Amino acid sequence: xxxxxxxxxxxxxxxxxxxxxxxxxxxxxxxxxxxxxxxxxxxxxxxxxxxxxxxxxxxxxxxxxxxxxxxxxxxxxxxxxxxxxxxxxxxxxxxxxxxxxxxxxxxxxxxxxxxxxxxxxxxxxxxxxxxxxxxxxxxxxxxxxxxxxxxxxxxxxxxxxxxxxxxxxxxxxxxxxxxxxxxxxxxxxxxxxxxxxxxxxxxxxxxxxxxxxxxxxxxxxxxxxxxxxxxxxxxxxxxxxxxxxxxxxxxxxxxxxxxxxxxxxxxxxxxxxxxxxxxxxxxxxxxxxxxxxxxxxxxxxxxxxxxxxxxxxxxxxxxxxxxxxxxxxxxxxxxxxxxxxxxxxxxxxxxxxxxxxxxxxxxxxxxxxxxxxxxxxxxxxxxxxxxxxxxxxxxxxxxxxxxxxxxxxxxxxxxxxxxxxxxxxxxxxxxxx
Amino acid sequence: xxxxxxxxxxxxxxxxxxxxxxxxxxxxxxxxxxxxxxxxxxxxxxxxxxxxxxxxxxxxxxxxxxxxxxxxxxxxxxxxxxxxxxxxxxxxxxxxxxxxxxxxxxxxxxxxxxxxxxxxxxxxxxxxxxxxxxxxxxxxxxxxxxxxxxxxxxxxxxxxxxxxxxxxxxxxxxxxxxxxxxxxxxxxxxxxxxxxxxxxxxxxxxxxxxxxxxxxxxxxxxxxxxxxxxxxxxxxxxxxxxxxxxxxxxxxxxxxxxxxxxxxxxxxxxxxxxxxxxxxxxxxxxxxxxxxxxxxxxxxxxxxxxxxxxxxxxxxxxxxxxxxxxxxxxxxxxxxxxxxxxxxxxxxxxxxxxxxxxxxxxxxxxxxxxxxxxxxxxxxxxxxxxxxxxxxxxxxxxxxxxxxxxxxxxxxxxxxxxxxxxxxxxxxxxxxxxxxxxxxxx
Ligand SMILES: Cc1cc2nc3c(=O)[nH]c(=O)nc-3n(C[C@H](O)[C@H](O)[C@H](O)COP(=O)(O)OP(=O)(O)OC[C@H]3O[C@@H](n4cnc5c(N)ncnc54)[C@H](O)[C@@H]3O)c2cc1C
Ligand SMILES: Cc1cc2nc3c(=O)[nH]c(=O)nc-3n(C[C@H](O)[C@H](O)[C@H](O)COP(=O)(O)O)c2cc1C
Ligand code: SF4
Ligand code: SF4
Ligand code: SF4
Numbered sequence: 089x090x091x092x093x094x095x096x097x098x099x100x101x102x103x104x105x106x107x108x109x110x111x112x113x114x115x116x117x118x119x120x121x122x123x124x125x126x127x128x129x130x131x132x133x134x135x136x137x138x139x140x141x142x143x144x145x146x147x148x149x150x151x152x153x154x155x156x157x158x159x160x161x162x163x164x165x166x167x168x169x170x171x172x173x174x175x176x177x178x179x180x181x182x183x184x185x186x187x188x189x190x191x192x193x194x195x196x197x198x199x200x201x202x203x204x205x206x207x208x209x210x211x212x213x214x215x216x217x218x219x220x221x222x223x224x225x226x227x228x229x230x231x232x233x234x235x236x237x238x239x240x241x242x243x244x245x246x247x248x249x250x251x252x253x254x255x256x257x258x259x260x261x262x263x264x265x266x267x268x269x270x271x272x273x274x275x276x277x278x279x280x281x282x283x284x285x286x287x288x289x290x291x292x293x294x295x296x297x298x299x300x301x302x303x304x305x306x307x308x309x310x311x312x313x314x315x316x317x318x319x320x321x322x323x324x325x326x327x328x329x330x331x332x333x334x335x336x337x338x339x340x341x342x343x344x345x346x347x348x349x350x351x352x353x354x355x356x357x358x359x360x361x362x363x364x365x366x367x368x369x370x371x372x373x374x375x376x377x378x379x380x381x382x383x384x385x386x387x388x389x390x391x392x393x394x395x396x397x398x399x400x401x402x403x404x405x406x407x408x409x410x411x412x413x414x415x416x417x418x419x420x421x422x423x424x425x426x427x428x429x430x431x432x433x434x435x436x437x438x439x440x441x442x443x444x445x446x447x448x449x450x451x452x453x454x455x456x457x458x459x460x461x462x463x464x465x466x467x468x469x470x471x472x473x474x475x476x477x478x479x480x481x482x483x484x485x486x487x488x489x490x491x492x493x494x495x496x497x498x499x500x501x502x503x504x505x506x507x508x509x510x511x512x513x514x515x516x517x518x519x520x521x
Numbered sequence: 522x523x524x525x526x527x528x529x530x531x532x533x534x535x536x537x538x539x540x541x542x543x544x545x546x547x548x549x550x551x552x553x554x555x556x557x558x559x560x561x562x563x564x565x566x567x568x569x570x571x572x573x574x575x576x577x578x579x580x581x582x583x584x585x586x587x588x589x590x591x592x593x594x595x596x597x598x599x600x601x602x603x604x605x606x607x608x609x610x611x612x613x614x615x616x617x618x619x620x621x622x623x624x625x626x627x628x629x630x631x632x633x634x635x636x637x638x639x640x641x642x643x644x645x646x647x648x649x650x651x652x653x654x655x656x657x658x659x660x661x662x663x664x665x666x667x668x669x670x671x672x673x674x675x676x677x678x679x680x681x682x683x684x685x686x687x688x689x690x691x692x693x694x695x696x697x698x699x700x701x702x703x704x705x706x707x708x709x710x711x712x713x714x715x716x717x718x719x720x721x722x723x724x725x726x727x728x729x730x731x732x733x734x735x736x737x738x739x740x741x742x743x744x745x746x747x748x749x750x751x752x753x754x755x756x757x758x759x760x761x762x763x764x765x766x767x768x769x770x771x772x773x774x775x776x777x778x779x780x781x782x783x784x785x786x787x788x789x790x791x792x793x794x795x796x797x798x799x800x801x802x803x804x805x806x807x808x809x810x811x812x813x814x815x816x817x818x819x820x821x822x823x824x825x826x827x828x829x830x831x832x833x834x835x836x837x838x839x840x841x842x843x844x845x846x847x848x849x850x851x852x853x854x855x856x857x858x859x860x861x862x863x864x865x866x867x868x869x870x871x872x873x874x875x876x877x878x879x880x881x882x883x884x885x886x887x888x889x890x891x892x893x894x895x896x897x898x899x900x901x902x903x904x905x906x907x908x909x910x911x912x913x914x915x916x917x918x919x920x921x922x923x924x925x926x927x928x929x930x931x932x933x934x935x936x937x938x939x940x941x942x943x944x945x946x947x948x949x950x951x952x953x954x955x956x957x958x959x960x961x962x963x
Pocket of ligand 1: 933
């Protein structure tokens with residue numbers, strides 16, 4: 089059995105699955121139950137200065153759903169903890185004392201002045217917590233007060249606050265980044281320059297999930313009005329994965345540890361984040377949708393997959409896909425594949441046909457008796473049919489052997505790799521050496 | 522129609538040779554990969570899920586279905602086997618319509634439960650087809666356990682005890698292990714010799730010795746077992762059958778349904794198995810349904826299942842009653858057997874209609890019968906057993922009997938439904954209790 093224990097910037101936990109700073113980690117009662125259910129660590133719900141903030145009563149969430157009302161994306165307008173600092177600190181201390189082998193990291197958000205940070209850091213240190221996470225991400229409410237993403241959107245502030253923290257505590261400092269920014273590499277570099285031990289990402293994305301067409305207000309509607317909120321859940325995973333990869337691929341930040349967050353729902357999501365450079369993952373929406381128990385599938389699945397692949401420890405999978413993250417210009421233009429439909433698996437719905445005929449390359453033929461076949465002479469292997477087919481594995485992309493003739497172009501499939509940088513159509517092409 | 526369709530008497534080969542395989546193929550065929558994903562997707566991952574509460578072995582159903590949904594059916598199988606080492610057989614034979622699937626919230630919502638049984642089969646088949654046994658034994662404890670009966674209760678007990686490090690010897694009267702999994706379950710529920718394959722797979726845990734032809738009361742005694750072993754588990758099942766109490770019950774053509782089914786289950790060639798043209802089955806439980814359906818599938822022209830009370834009192838679930846009806850079995854209720862007619866062999870059997878309190882109405886009916894199967898319940902047989910309660914071995918807690926150091930579970934023990942899955946739960950729990958008992962002794 090694979091060893092799932094995790095060491096993230098010196099913080100040890102029985103597995104790489106942490107609960108992200110959010111309602112699931114808002115109090116001792118939750119966190120104890122989360123550890124009992126199997127979570128390896130938590131980032132405590134963000135603490136602020138007293139007096140605590142006030143939340144709207146609610147509704148606080150909006151959502152989008154897939155078929156069968158499966159929750160795909162959640163939007164929230166909660167703020168940081170609405171309980172006093174003293175209560176939170178006391179509870180953190182008790183939990184850490186009782187769960188010394190689980191990770192307890194404390195998320196913080198105080199005003200952008202050094203005194204505020206100098207004041208709160210020793211209080212947190214005293215709880216015995218394993219580290220702190222700086223919440224530079226909250227996109228609503230707190231940002232209107234110059235905190236959260238208002239800091240996270242200005243690299244200079246990130247660097248400055250990170251440095252204050254590093255100078256005033258021995259605890260590892262994780263900087264949590266907002267995705268509401270154009271180039272995620274900039275805040276990551278700033279955090280690194282400020283001395284951060286790691287970055288975590290993503291926090292939630294600015295969003296309006298829906299509009300109430302009776303009251304003409306964005307949802308969730310509070311007394312006739314709505315505000316934009318933070319978007320999270322399975323729907324944000326692709327955005328988060330890309331941002332994690334961007335940082336992992338950037339030579340400047342290649343050694344900066346990353347805690348991956350955003351839509352992690354199954355073991356597979358976690359494995360994907362980790363192969364793209366995350367040392368561990370944090371989860372919020374999946375726990376909020378399915379309860380703490382959902383971690384058990386993540387644990388069994390990751391462990392089964394690692395066993396099947398022959399990995400014995402989690403550090404062996406971290407960054408494993410990073411070398412294969414390329415830019416478009418370096419993709420092999422000589423690689424030729426064709427879609428192939430498995431007639432035994434096909435249920436003859438015709439979705440591939442509609443997609444290809446109406447919107448792509450007219451490369452699928454439909455016979456009188458609804459047999460769907462690929463026209464190799466038209467197929468560019470775009471993969472759209474694969475993505476719209478309701479039957480997993482029914483359509484596959486089969487690479488063509490070098491030396492064979494591609495019926496679409498009439499040209500021989502070349503064995504050699506060649507990309508856009510050397511392509512004759514590229515005005516700026518440089519001859520291959 | 523074949524030339525044997527209308528032939529009176531009890532004769533073999535009533536069907537075309539090719540029909541047998543089709544008739545006795547899987548009742549619930551296995552799910553294909555795509556079907557499994559679609560079925561798994563319907564599970565809501567309920568909190569403290571009602572389906573789990575309804576499963577006698579408490580399988581973590583939402584977890585295993587989620588593991589299927591995320592492409593790890595092998596992990597799903599481990600989740601199942603953790604609780605129920607005969608999860609493969611249970612997936613095939615559990616009356617899910619009265620257990621997990623009846624409790625599923627989607628039964629409430631849409632009248633269409635998540636297909637828990639078939640998903641369970643998908644997961645367990647996946648791992649068993651890889652011939653992977655997912656457990657290893659704990660360090661030897663030096664203690665030994667005697668298990669009497671290699672049915673689901675005995676096997677579940679033996680496996681759990683072996684896993685916990687004890688040495689186990691199973692004694693069974695029959696020449697083959699499996700109990701009713703091997704000799705009783707309908708052929709279309711356990712196809713391809715699954716019962717035997719499952720026992721072989723289960724035995725891979727190690728530390729279990731099977732001894733056949735060892736009947737308690739004939740070849741071995743409880744006393745002797747207690748002397749040789751540190752603990753004894755009784756999983757004898759119900760070896761005897763109830764009688765009708767009618768004159769002429771020894772006439773040819775009258776048979777116990779369980780014997781007919783056992784013969785059918787052991788037959789290597791079903792076309793050689795004789796079956797009546799007109800078959801009457803007496804009883805209202807699972808055994809009666811199974812006998813009636815299988816008689817029909819073997820080519821009997823007319824099969825009537827006669828039950829003395831009303832439909833709603835039948836032990837067989839609505840699903841099973843519908844299954845029988847769909848195969849062409851005629852279900853007659855509120856009729857009690859009165860007389861057996863015929864010289865030497867049965868020709869007709871006479872019933873009297875009764876009202877719901879079994880009060881005779883005076884009206885009778887005679888059904889032609891070449892063959893009559895009695896399925897009016899099984900009972901415990903054997904002397905020198907621990908104290909009984911209502912004809913079964915009295916138990917307390919996790920199967921403790923009146924005799925110190927002797928546990929019992931499955932059909933032979935009082936309490937619980939007479940189901941495979943209940944036998945597994947009781948065997949497993951007894952093993953855990955035996956374990957704490959043996960290890961506490963030091
Ligand atoms: C025809 C029929 C169909 C059924 N169909 C279903 C179904 O579809 N689904 C379901 O859930 N349940 C079904 N059941 C019920 C289910 O089979 C039983 O509840 C289950 O097998 C009980 O398990 P057990 O281990 O207690 O006993 P058994 O399976 O009866 O096993 C007892 C074992 O003990 C051995 N034994 C008996 N006496 C002695 C002795 N004196 N010494 C040594 N060994 C002895 C026997 O040889 C046997 O191997 C059916 C039962 C019958 C009869
Ligand atoms: C209701 C709610 C409250 C949140 N509060 C915080 C917070 O206090 N601090 C913080 O750093 N992130 C907060 N987040 C963001 C999450 O920690 C996480 O970054 C985000 O939800 C993406 O992960 P997910 O897709 O697994 O939910 C909150 C998210 C939700 C849904
Ligand atoms: S989830 Fe709980 S707190 Fe939220 S609305 Fe429902 S019952 Fe109320
Ligand atoms: S989308 Fe898939 S299932 Fe539907 S016709 Fe095309 S290949 Fe067949
Ligand atoms: S009750 Fe039904 S939907 Fe809920 S967990 Fe069980 S199988 Fe899934």
